[in-house]
Amino acid sequence: MEEAYITLPKGFKASGVAAGMKCSDPANINKDDPKSSYLDVALIVSDVPANVAGVYTSNLVKGHSLTRTIDIINSGVQVRGIVINSKVANAGVGKAGVEDADLIAGKIAGLLKCDNNQIMTASTGVIGSRLPVDKITKAVPELVDSLSSNEEGAHNSEYAMMTTDTVPKEVAATITLADGKEITIAAQAKGSGMIHPNLATMISVFTTDAAISSALLDKALRKAVKYTFNRVSVDGDTSVCDSVIIMANGAAGACEIKEGSEDYELFEQALTELAEDIARKIASDGEGASKFIEIEVTGAADEYDAKLIVTSVARSPLVKTAMFGEDANIGRVLTAVGYSGAKFDPDKIDILVGGMLFFHDGVCVDFDEEEAARILSEHDIFIQIKLSEGDAYDRMFTCDFTYDYVKINGSYRT
Amino acid sequence: MEEAYITLPKGFKASGVAAGMKCSDPANINKDDPKSSYLDVALIVSDVPANVAGVYTSNLVKGHSLTRTIDIINSGVQVRGIVINSKVANAGVGKAGVEDADLIAGKIAGLLKCDNNQIMTASTGVIGSRLPVDKITKAVPELVDSLSSNEEGAHNSEYAMMTTDTVPKEVAATITLADGKEITIAAQAKGSGMIHPNLATMISVFTTDAAISSALLDKALRKAVKYTFNRVSVDGDTSVCDSVIIMANGAAGACEIKEGSEDYELFEQALTELAEDIARKIASDGEGASKFIEIEVTGAADEYDAKLIVTSVARSPLVKTAMFGEDANIGRVLTAVGYSGAKFDPDKIDILVGGMLFFHDGVCVDFDEEEAARILSEHDIFIQIKLSEGDAYDRMFTCDFTYDYVKINGSYRT
Numbered sequence: 142m143e144e145a146y147i148t149l150p151k152g153f154k155a156s157g158v159a160a161g162m163k164c165s166d167p168a169n170i171n172k173d174d175p176k177s178s179y180l181d182v183a184l185i186v187s188d189v190p191a192n193v194a195g196v197y198t199s200n201l202v203k204g205h206s207l208t209r210t211i212d213i214i215n216s217g218v219q220v221r222g223i224v225i226n227s228k229v230a231n232a233g234v235g236k237a238g239v240e241d242a243d244l245i246a247g248k249i250a251g252l253l254k255c256d257n258n259q260i261m262t263a264s265t266g267v268i269g270s271r272l273p274v275d276k277i278t279k280a281v282p283e284l285v286d287s288l289s290s291n292e293e294g295a296h297n298s299e300y301a302m303m304t305t306d307t308v309p310k311e312v313a314a315t316i317t318l319a320d321g322k323e324i325t326i327a328a329q330a331k332g333s334g335m336i337h338p339n340l341a342t343m344i345s346v347f348t349t350d351a352a353i354s355s356a357l358l359d360k361a362l363r364k365a366v367k368y369t370f371n372r373v374s375v376d377g378d379t380s381v382c383d384s385v386i387i388m389a390n391g392a393a394g395a396c397e398i399k400e401g402s403e404d405y406e407l408f409e410q411a412l413t414e415l416a417e418d419i420a421r422k423i424a425s426d427g428e429g430a431s432k433f434i435e436i437e438v439t440g441a442a443d444e445y446d447a448k449l450i451v452t453s454v455a456r457s458p459l460v461k462t463a464m465f466g467e468d469a470n471i472g473r474v475l476t477a478v479g480y481s482g483a484k485f486d487p488d489k490i491d492i493l494v495g496g497m498l499f500f501h502d503g504v505c506v507d508f509d510e511e512e513a514a515r516i517l518s519e520h521d522i523f524i525q526i527k528l529s530e531g532d533a534y535d536r537m538f539t540c541d542f543t544y545d546y547v548k549i550n551g552s553y554r555t
Numbered sequence: 556m557e558e559a560y561i562t563l564p565k566g567f568k569a570s571g572v573a574a575g576m577k578c579s580d581p582a583n584i585n586k587d588d589p590k591s592s593y594l595d596v597a598l599i600v601s602d603v604p605a606n607v608a609g610v611y612t613s614n615l616v617k618g619h620s621l622t623r624t625i626d627i628i629n630s631g632v633q634v635r636g637i638v639i640n641s642k643v644a645n646a647g648v649g650k651a652g653v654e655d656a657d658l659i660a661g662k663i664a665g666l667l668k669c670d671n672n673q674i675m676t677a678s679t680g681v682i683g684s685r686l687p688v689d690k691i692t693k694a695v696p697e698l699v700d701s702l703s704s705n706e707e708g709a710h711n712s713e714y715a716m717m718t719t720d721t722v723p724k725e726v727a728a729t730i731t732l733a734d735g736k737e738i739t740i741a742a743q744a745k746g747s748g749m750i751h752p753n754l755a756t757m758i759s760v761f762t763t764d765a766a767i768s769s770a771l772l773d774k775a776l777r778k779a780v781k782y783t784f785n786r787v788s789v790d791g792d793t794s795v796c797d798s799v800i801i802m803a804n805g806a807a808g809a810c811e812i813k814e815g816s817e818d819y820e821l822f823e824q825a826l827t828e829l830a831e832d833i834a835r836k837i838a839s840d841g842e843g844a845s846k847f848i849e850i851e852v853t854g855a856a857d858e859y860d861a862k863l864i865v866t867s868v869a870r871s872p873l874v875k876t877a878m879f880g881e882d883a884n885i886g887r888v889l890t891a892v893g894y895s896g897a898k899f900d901p902d903k904i905d906i907l908v909g910g911m912l913f914f915h916d917g918v919c920v921d922f923d924e925e926e927a928a929r930i931l932s933e934h935d936i937f938i939q940i941k942l943s944e945g946d947a948y949d950r951m952f953t954c955d956f957t958y959d960y961v962k963i964n965g966s967y968r969t
Contacts, residue, residue, distance in 0.1 A: 201899065235918035269914070462964035487616045544958050546876070550873055
C-alpha cells in the first residue's frame with residue numbers, strides 16, 4: 142500500500158500537537174523544521190468504544206503511564222483511545238507518575254465525554270523526570286480539536302511520538318474477509334534506541350476496523366509479535382516503556398472474526414506481516430544506524446538455542462562495529478555464536494553473509510575479498526548461521542553500531 | 556611496588572621480538588614508534604620445569620593455540636614456558652591451527668632442550684587466518700637468544716602481546732612466608748576489546764618463584780579470578796582465546812606452600828589482589844575507553860541475582876554512552892537493573908553515583924546538577940545499586956563506550 146497511516150481503518154481519528162516539551166517555547170517553533178522536532182503529544186481515538194489488547198516490556202521497572210495502561214487493558218473495559226507523549230518517560234518518579242498520567246487522560250476524557258479509564262497513556266523519553274502536566278493539559282483542547290481522520294492528523298500523531306527516530310514508521314493493509322467485506326489494519330511506531338527483545342523503547346499502536354473480541358485480538362497480537370517485535374535488537378537495552386497496543390472498533394461493518402475461522406487466519410497473517418514490516422523499519426532506523434542487519438540461524442538443536450544464538454550475534458558490539466566499518470571480520474560472528482550459551486559442534490558450523498560462504502565446518506574459507514567488500518557495502522546485510530544439531534530456526538533484526546549511536550546516547554538527556 | 560614486571564620472580568626470563576605480523580617488513584621498523592606497534596611474539600620461560608595452572612574462556616569455540624595449551628596443562632606435565640603471538644588469533648582454521656602452534660612450540664623446545672609439550676602457546680588477534688608459521692619460526696632464534704631476566708626483556712614480552720591496548724599492564728608483589736623467605740608473584744596482561752566474563756580477548760600470564768603444587772595453584776587461581784578477571788566487561792563479547800596462566804617454579808627456595816596453611820592464605824590473597832589490579836587496568840584500558848566504571852550491588856536476594864544485575868548494567872551501551880557523554884541519565888542504570896532478570900522490588904532500590912544519591916526507593920531525587928556534572932567529569936565512576944532483598948553482593952569493572960571504540964572495531968581486521 143502506497144499510503145499508510147493510522148487512521149486508514151474506519152472510525153479512527155488522530156492528532157499531534159506541540160505542548161512545549163521538545164521545544165520549550167511553542168511560539169518559537171520554526172515551521173520549516175521537521176515536525177518530529179517539535180510535536181510531542183499524540184492522540185489516537187476511536188469514534189466508538191473499541192476492543193483492545195497489548196503486549197508490554199518485560200522490564201521489572203515499568204513506566205507509570207504504561208502500568209496505568211496495563212491496568213486498563215486488564216480490566217476488560219472498551220477503550221476510546223490513547224494519548225502518547227515523547228521527551229519524558231514518566232518512569233522512576235513514584236506514585237505521582239500514575240496520578241500525572243491519570244490527570245492528563247482525565248482532561249481528554251472530559252472533552253471526549255468518556256470515562257478516564259477509557260483513555261490509555263504511553264510515554265517515552267528520559268527516566269526520572271515528572272511529566273510537565275500543566276504544559277500537556279494546556280495543549281489538550283488543541284489536541285482534541287485537531288483530531289482528524291485525514292492523513293495529516295495521522296502523520297502528526299506519528300511525528301509527536303518520535304524521539305531519536307529519523308523517519309516515521311507507518312504501515313497498513315486491507316484484507317477481504319469471507320463475507321466479502323474489507324477490513325483494514327494500520328500501525329505506527331517509534332524506535333529507536335534501548336531496543337531489545339522483549340520489547341524496547343518502542344511504542345507501537347495498531348488500529349483496525351475489524352470486529353474481533355479483545356481475547357482473540359490478544360491471541361493474534363501475541364502471535365504477531367513473537368518473531369517480529371520480539372526479534373528486534375538495537376543495543377540490547379530493554380526500556381521500561383515499551384508497548385504494542387491494538388484497538389479494534391468494528392467500524393468496517395464486517396462480520397465478527399471468530400476463533401478458528403479462515404478470517405482469523407487472514408487477520409493474524411496480515412497483523413504478523415505488518416508487525417514484521419514495522420520491526421524491520423525499527424531496526425533500520427536504530428539509533429545512529431547506517432545498516433540493517435538480519436541474522437538467521439537454521440539447524441539449531443531447539444528453539445531455545447536458536448534464540449540464544451541470534452540474540453548473541455545481534456547484541457555483539459564487535460559484530461555491529463565490523464558491519465559499520467564494512468570489515469569482513471566474520472570470525473566475530475563465529476565468536477558470538479560460541480559464547481551464546483547454545484550447544485553446537487564448532488566443527489559443523491557454516492556462516493554466510495550476503496549468500497557468500499565465510500566459514501565452512503568451522504573453518505574460515507578462502508573468500509574473495511573484493512566480493513566480500515561489495516556485500517558489506519550494501520545497506521542490508523543478511524547473516525546466515527547453519528548448524529547441524531536439529532531443525533530449529535530463528536532470526537533477529539538489528540543494525541550496525543556507529544559513531545552516531547555514541548553521539549546520540551552520550552548526550553540524550555541534555 | 557614501583558617496578559613491576561614478569562621476570563621479578565626468580566628463575567624466569569622473557570623476551571619479545573618483531574616477527575613481521577604487526578609490521579610486515581621488520582627492516583622498516585621505526586624505532587621511535589611504540590614497541591607495541593611492532594613487537595609481536597613474546598616468550599616467557601622458567602629456568603627449571605614449573606608447575607602450572609590455567610583458567611580459560613567459556614566460549615564453545617576455542618582458539619587452536621589455547622586448546623593445545625589446555626591439553627598440556629590437563630596432562631599434568633611440568634612446563635618450561637609459553638610463547639604468545641599477537642595479530643593472528645589462530646582460531647577458526649581447523650586442524651592446521653594446532654599443528655601450526657605445535658610447530659612453533661617445537662622450534663622453541665629444540666633450542667631450550669625440552670619437550671614440545673613443555674612450551675605452551677597463546678595467540679590473540681584476527682579469527683580465521685592461519686598463523687604465519689614461517690615468519691614466526693624464523694624469529695624464534697632471536698626470541699630465544701634475547702631471553703633475559705632483566706626489565707627490558709620482560710617489558711618487550713608485554714609489548715609483544717598487546718593489540719589495541721594503549722598501556723602495558725604489569726603487576727607484582729612480594730610476600731614473606733612463615734619460614735621468613737620471600738616469594739614474588741608477577742603478572743602481565745593484554746586487554747582490551749571482546750572482553751566480558753568469563754574471560755575475554757584477554758591473555759594474562761602470572762609467574763611466581765613460590766613452591767606450590769599444580770593442584771593448589773589451580774585452586775588459588777580459580778579463587779583469584781572469580782571477582783576480578785571474571786568481573787571485567789568491556790563490551791560483552793567473550794573471545795575464543797582468553798586465558799590466565801600461572802607458572803610456579805619454586806626458585807625462591809622457600810618452603811612449599813601447603814593447603815590449609817597460613818602461607819596459602821597469604822599467597823591466595825596476594826594473587827587475588829594482583830588479579831584485581833590487572834582486572835582494573837584492563838577495564839581502564841578497554842578499547843576506546845575514556846573512563847573506568849565500577850558497578851557494585853548490595854542487598855541482592857542471592858549471588859545469582861547480584862551477578863545478573865552488575866552484568867546487565869556493565870553491558871548496557873546506553874549506560875556506557877551516558878558515562879562517556881558525562882550525562883546524568885541515571886534512569887538508564889535503573890532500566891538496566893530492571894531488565895537484568897533479577898528479582899527485586901522496584902520501589903526499594905537506591906542508586907548512587909560517586910557517592911551521590913540519584914534514586915531513592917525507586918524514585919528520582921531532586922539532585923544537584925552541578926555536583927552531578929562534577930562527579931561524572933571524573934575518570935573513575937563508582938555506581939552503587941542498593942537493594943533490600945537480602946545480603947548478596949557483587950561488583951563489575953567496565954569502561955565507557957566511545958567514538959574510539961567504534962573506530963577501533965570498525966576496521967580492526969584491515
